[in-house]
Amino acid sequence: MMDTKENVLQMLKRAVETWDMELVHEASAKALSLGITPYEAIEKGLGQGMVNISERFNEGEIFLPQVLAASKAMEEGMAVFEPYIGKDSHTTKGMIVIGTVQGDVHEIGKHVVCAFLRGAGYSVFDLGRDVPPDDFLEAAKEKKAYIVAASALMTTTLIGQKKIVRCLKEEELNVQTLFGGACCTRKWVESIGGDAYCSCGSEVVECVDKMLRARKGD
Ligand code: B12
Incomplete structure (x- = not known):
């Protein structure tokens, strides 16, 4: 062939x-x-x-x-x-903290998202899988992240995304949230007060570029 x-x-x-x-x-x-x-x-x-x-x-x-x-x-x-993927980009467009929510070990989709974001010039700090909400918060503070992103693949673990939003709001951190994963929907993300949703890895870079443009007010 x-x-x-x-x-x-x-x-x-x-x-x-x-x-x-x-x-x-x-x-x-x-x-x-x-x-x-x-x-x-x-x-x-x-x-x-x-x-x-x-x-x-x-x-x-x-x-x-x-x-x-x-x-x-x-x-x-x-x-x-x-x-x-974007191995020669020295400057970074901003820091994104990402992980798979607590109780969930699915990581492949998150890895795809990480690869695309890194390729587009973002710094990505990957917390791994089965990550408690507080760890997202701590990492966001420590890394001075612009965006906290979380993946959830199961209906039983989606709630982890809601907990992340709550945690970040309690501390009044100036970070935006981005969510995805097979059972996550735009409607769900709106209902929990999240900032953005992407259904697949190829949409992620455009979506994050847009979020940061809005943040910078241009
Ligand atoms: C691979 C897989 C596994 C692997 C995971 C290996 C690994 N290292 O990740 C293993 C075998 C370990 C596994 C285990 C289990 N699994 Co499983 N698994 C899957 C499967 C078949 C594929 C997931 C996958 O990798 N897809 C490929 C990637 C590329 O796609 P993706 O994850 O959707 O990611 C894309 C988008 O969603 C998006 N995205 C993903 N994350 C994020 C994050 C952000 C921030 C953004 C913006 C976008 C984004 O971008 C990605 C790239 O395009 C799914 C079926 C399915 N339909 O999803 C079931 C599935 C998710 N598993 C399921 C279940 C139930 C389990 C188990 C409990 C075992 C079981 N009894 O079946 C355990 C879970 C253990 C646990 N506590 O987490 C169920 C969940 C059901 C539900 N609705 O709750 C599913 C849907 C299968 C099913 N129909 O039953 N699983």
């Missing part, structure tokens, strides 16, 4: 779907040599593989161990592209 852009994106998708580490590396190398951007490789290649995994998991065709294996393949692929 010819190594066209479309074929290589399909190959990246298949590598995640079949949790084939060798194929992850082969396809990632091909993507780099074809000049496919890291954004495309992550969103249109690897990420589409996770979409397929989610569907098959929902339909009961595969189970958690396979989901985990696919997640590892996705992370392995992302690690190949990360050094190529």
Whole structure:
């Protein structure tokens, strides 16, 4: 098969779907040599593989161990592209503190968001997963963050985003909040008094640029 852009994106998708580490590396190398951007490789290649995994998991065709294996393949692929995302930006557009809410261990989507933000010239301090609301607050103060961002993938953990808003408001910190994750919606974010919502990683940079422009009043 010819190594066209479309074929290589399909190959990246298949590598995640079949949790084939060798194929992850082969396809990632091909993507780099074809000049496919890291954004495309992550969103249109690897990420589409996770979409397929989610569907098959929902339909009961595969189970958690396979989901985990696919997640590892996705992370392995992302690690190949990360050094190529905005590696030469020395100045930072601002600090963003991010994490996955308490009780929730899902991190892949957050990693995608981190990669895109770093690539666009933001400094990102990633608190990891299962992060209590107070830790977001402390990190925001310490890092002088402009934005606190949090991911929640489960209906049971969404409440963690509400707690973050409450925590930040109590301290009257001048930071904005940004939320996302599979079960998070714009309506939810509005209902908890959050500032912004993004449904996918590719919207994030534009959204954050807009938030900071509004903050600076231009
Ligand atoms: C991979 C996965 C796992 C992996 C996670 C590995 C890891 N290192 O992250 C493992 C196997 C560990 C796992 C465990 C569990 N999981 Co799980 N998991 C998934 C799965 C299949 C895919 C998630 C994923 O990575 N998607 C790919 C990424 C790229 O997409 P994404 O996360 O949506 O992120 C994008 C956007 O949402 C957005 N985004 C994400 N975060 C943020 C943050 C901000 C600030 C912004 C702006 C945007 C943004 O941008 C991202 C990039 O485009 C989902 C299914 C689904 N439909 O989401 C279930 C799912 C989330 N899991 C689920 C459950 C229930 C569990 C478990 C409890 C086990 C179980 N019984 O099934 C445990 C949870 C343990 C815990 N305490 O957290 C449920 C949640 C149900 C619900 N509505 O509450 C889901 C929906 C599956 C299902 N249908 O049942 N899981």
